[in-house]
Amino acid sequence: MIRKLVASVVVVAAGVFGAQDASAQDGTINVLYAGSLVNLMERSVGPAFEKETGVHFQGYAAGSNKIANEIKGKLRRGDVFISASPKVNTSLMGAANGDHVTWYVNFAESPLMIGYNPQSKFAAQFKSKRWDEVLQEPGIRIGRTDPKLDPKGAFTVEMMTRAATLYKEPDLVQKTLGAPENPEQVLPEETLVGRLQSGQLDAGFFYSTETSDLKIPAIQPAPELQAKASYTITILGDAPNAKGAASFVDFLMSAKGRELLKEHGVDVVKPTVVGNVQAIPPSVQAVIDAAQ
Structure with missing residues (x-):
């Protein structure tokens, strides 16, 4: 009976972690973003990103603090996090906060x-x-x-x-x-x-x-x-699909992505980086430099 129970726990655990890592295997990028960007993300950026990269966009919208609390509480896992305030990122930085965020980029305002x-x-x-x-x-x-x-x-x-x-x-x-x-x-x-x-x-x-x-x-x-709002974007520290996350940030920060932001009434600003610059993927750093 004990062996069966242990086996069941192992199977359930494998299922849970398998689901969390699914995005890395099935070409899906999970983007957690501020609820004010629902229309922009679901009708514009997401579809355009999918068309250009072939990677499936899966979004989750809510208040930025709510998302941060869910990340810290391990209730939600994602690849990319877009917040409407830099302060929210700070609540996810450092060992005491789980090291979920090590860097972020301010890229737009509203x-x-x-x-x-x-x-x-x-x-x-x-x-x-x-x-x-x-x-x-x-x-x-x-x-x-x-x-x-x-x-x-x-x-x-x-x-x-x-x-x-x-x-x-x-x-x-x-x-x-x-x-x-x-x-x-x-x-x-x-x-x-x-x-x-x-x-x-x-x-x-x-x-x-x-x-x-x-x-x-x-x-x-x-x-x-x-x-x-001061919109920021980062790749979460435990992103299941870190490669896909980098491609999404590359797209959003590119000339095409910035043009989509402008079309939807977002004020695009010169990107500024906060945190550990060395942790930024090379492709993301290159697109940031190009936007300077």
Whole structure:
């Protein structure tokens, strides 16, 4: 009986690790990415990468902090990680954090906007009144992400706090957002756009890549309130398909990949590397140098 149990455990373990390493064997690249990039990754970058390399793209979208927590908790494994904030990468660096990330590249930015549904009964007000005043209207349904799980959620709270000072409205945050984790507003990042487009929300906080890409009417706050995603990319330390991961980073950082980013409303920036430069694959370093 004991022998059978041990054998069963071995078989199950082999199955689990076999599934984790499958991507390295079947030509699949697993990309874990910030939920604000769903449309870009699934409809543009992923298909274009597959067409050019023959490697299958498999994506997983969620709040950047949520993904990082799942990586650290060994609940999710991937080859490439694209975050919306450099701070998230820091939480995965060093022996104390599992050495999941040893380097990353800042490659693009996207300002935070207030997007609204053009069919909303409040839509006209966004054209005639200041946006913070509209967000205080009784009955308006506002959507945002969890500040603990997603940089965009944290940026939203920070921006509204600064707006309270700029517009001399001490209770602005409470009137518009309520509690930081207000369950009536906080939603998973990957579902926020869909909720707005379907009419479940009147307005929400989105990055410019989302509003531009999906033709969502949006307002950009005053320069003093500017908050933005700073997108980073890295190959995870335990990537099952490190070779495929390098080819994906090569593609995204190439002239063709950067052009796709621009087409989807992402502000491409001069790539900067943080961390152990020696750990970067030669092909990735070459494409970074070419983009300088």
